[in-house]
Amino acid sequence: MGNRSADSIHWTVEAFRRAYMDRAEFLGDPDFAKIPVAQLLDKKYADAWRESINGNRASVSAQLKRPSNVFNELDRVSALGAALGGHDSDNTTHYSVIDKEGNAVAVTTTLNDLFGSRVTAEGLGFLLNDEMDDFSSKPGAPNAYGLVQGEANAVGGNKRPLSSMTPTGVIDYGLHIQEAVNAPRFHHQWLPDEIRMERTGFSADTIRLLEQRGHKVVFSEAWSDGECIMVDPKTGERLGASDARNEGKAVGY
Numbered sequence: 001m002g003n004r005s006a007d008s009i010h011w012t013v014e015a016f017r018r019a020y021m022d023r024a025e026f027l028g029d030p031d032f033a034k035i036p037v038a039q040l041l042d043k044k045y046a047d048a049w050r051e052s053i054n055g056n057r058a059s060v061s062a063q064l065k066r067p068s069n070v071f072n073e074l075d076r077v078s079a080l081g082a083a084l085g086g087h088d089s090d091n092t093t094h095y096s097v098i099d100k101e102g103n104a105v106a107v108t109t110t111l112n113d114l115f116g117s118r119v120t121a122e123g124l125g126f127l128l129n130d131e132m133d134d135f136s137s138k139p140g141a142p143n144a145y146g147l148v149q150g151e152a153n154a155v156g157g158n159k160r161p162l163s164s165m166t167p168t169g170v171i172d173y174g175l176h177i178q179e180a181v182n183a184p185r186f187h188h189q190w191l192p193d194e195i196r197m198e199r200t201g202f203s204a205d206t207i208r209l210l211e212q213r214g215h216k217v218v219f220s221e222a223w224s225d226g227e228c229i230m231v232d233p234k235t236g237e238r239l240g241a242s243d244a245r246n247e248g249k250a251v252g253y
Contacts, residue, residue, distance in 0.1 A: 002173075003172075003173040003175065003183065004183065004184060004201070004202060004206065005206060006205070006206045006209035006210050006213075007055075009186060009195070009206065009210060010055070010058070010210060010213060010215070011053065011055070012186075013058075013186070013188040013195055013215065014053045014058070014059060015049075015053075016187070016188040016189065016190075017059060017061060017064065017188055017190050018049045018052075018053075018064070018190075020164075020188070020189045020190035020191075021061070021064055021066070021190045022040060022066075023149075023162070023164065023190075024147075024148050024149050024150050024190060024191075025150045025152075026040065026150070026152060027152060027153065027162055028150075028151075028152030028153040028154070028159075028162060029153075029159045029160045029161075029162075031158075031159070031160075032152075032156060032159050033152035033153070035152070045067065048067030049067055051067075052064075052065075052067060056213060057213055057214055058210075058213050058214035058215045060193065060214075061190050061191055061193040062191075062193065064190075092108060092109070092110035092223075092224055092225070093108075093109055093110070093224075093225040093227075093246075094106070094107065094108045094109070094224070094225055094226055094227055094228075095107050095227040095248075096227055096228055096229045097229075098229050098231065098238055102231070102236075104229075108163075110129060110131070111127060111129045111130070112129050112130045112131050112133055112134070112144075113130050113133065113144055115127055116128055116129040116130050117129060117130040131161060132155065132161070133145075134153075134161035134162060134163055135149075135153055135154065135155045135159070135161040135162075136149035136150060136151065136152075136153045136154045136155070137155060139151045139153075139154055142191070142192075146189075146191065146192045147189055147191070148190070148191045149162070164189075169181070169226075169228055169230065170230055176230075176239070177228055177229070177230040177239050177240075177241040178241040180228070180241070181226045181228050181241045181242075181243050181244070182241075182243070182244045182245075183201070184197070184198045184200065184201025184202055185197075185198050185222075185223065185224065186198070186202075193216060194215075194216040194217070194218045195210065195215050195216065195217050195218065196218050196219075196220055197217055197218070197219055197220070198219070198220065198221070198222050198223065199219045199220065199221055199222075200222070222245045223245075224243075224245075225243050225245060225246045225248070226241075226243045227241075227242055227243060227248050227250075228240070228241045228243075229241075229250075238252065240252070
């Protein structure tokens with residue numbers, strides 16, 4: 001469909017919309033929540049979700065219905081703690097390291113909201129984050145970024161909050177690692193029902209076509225910081241790419 005074309009963004013957003021609906025209602029710390037993994041990953045379920053997408057028209061998040069003809073159990077689980085249901089943080093950064101043996105570490109660090117919790121560690125001088133907002137402080141109510149979540153991700157002792165950041169990269173469109181990191185970013189999370197897009201990098205025609213299909217487009221400045229490595233599967237060569245939005249660089253040692 002073409003990288004960052006209206007068609008590719010439409011289909012990707014519709015997939016995001018459905019994945020975030022399932023995320024909101026089913027996902028949480030697996031040590032505390034029973035997650036229907038097998039059903040969510042079943043190819044028949046994915047097929048049914050895909051068939052619900054109209055290639056020419058945006059779905060309406062508030063009217064989206066799970067394909068219960070495949071797994072009625074998912075609807076039952078959803079009813080036990082359903083969310084009725086933003087925007088990603090502007091302050092998240094990331095770095096990746098791979099050693100000569102191929103051991104890889106991907107680190108994503110964030111304060112979440114601007115200046116985190118606004119609390120500084122005494123004697124150390126750094127700000128504490130407010131990742132507690134990644135929990136469902138009130139299931140069914142939006143967090144600071146408009147994200148609606150369910151009971152499975154409710155606040156609780158020893159629990160880990162959900163995060164949807166994924167430190168992986170080059171799959172589609174034949175991009176090399178630098179092109180993939182620099183590509184303009186867009187996001188949809190089911191609710192609020194809007195596509196958040198970086199202000200630069202998308203053509204006016206693409207925006208117009210998306211709006212004609214019923215999508216609400218909201219613009220923001222550049223966000224996030226991907227510092228990425230790709231390993232050539234044939235040669236083992238490490239290919240580093242520093243996000244053009246920031247001032248990092250790729251180095252070898």
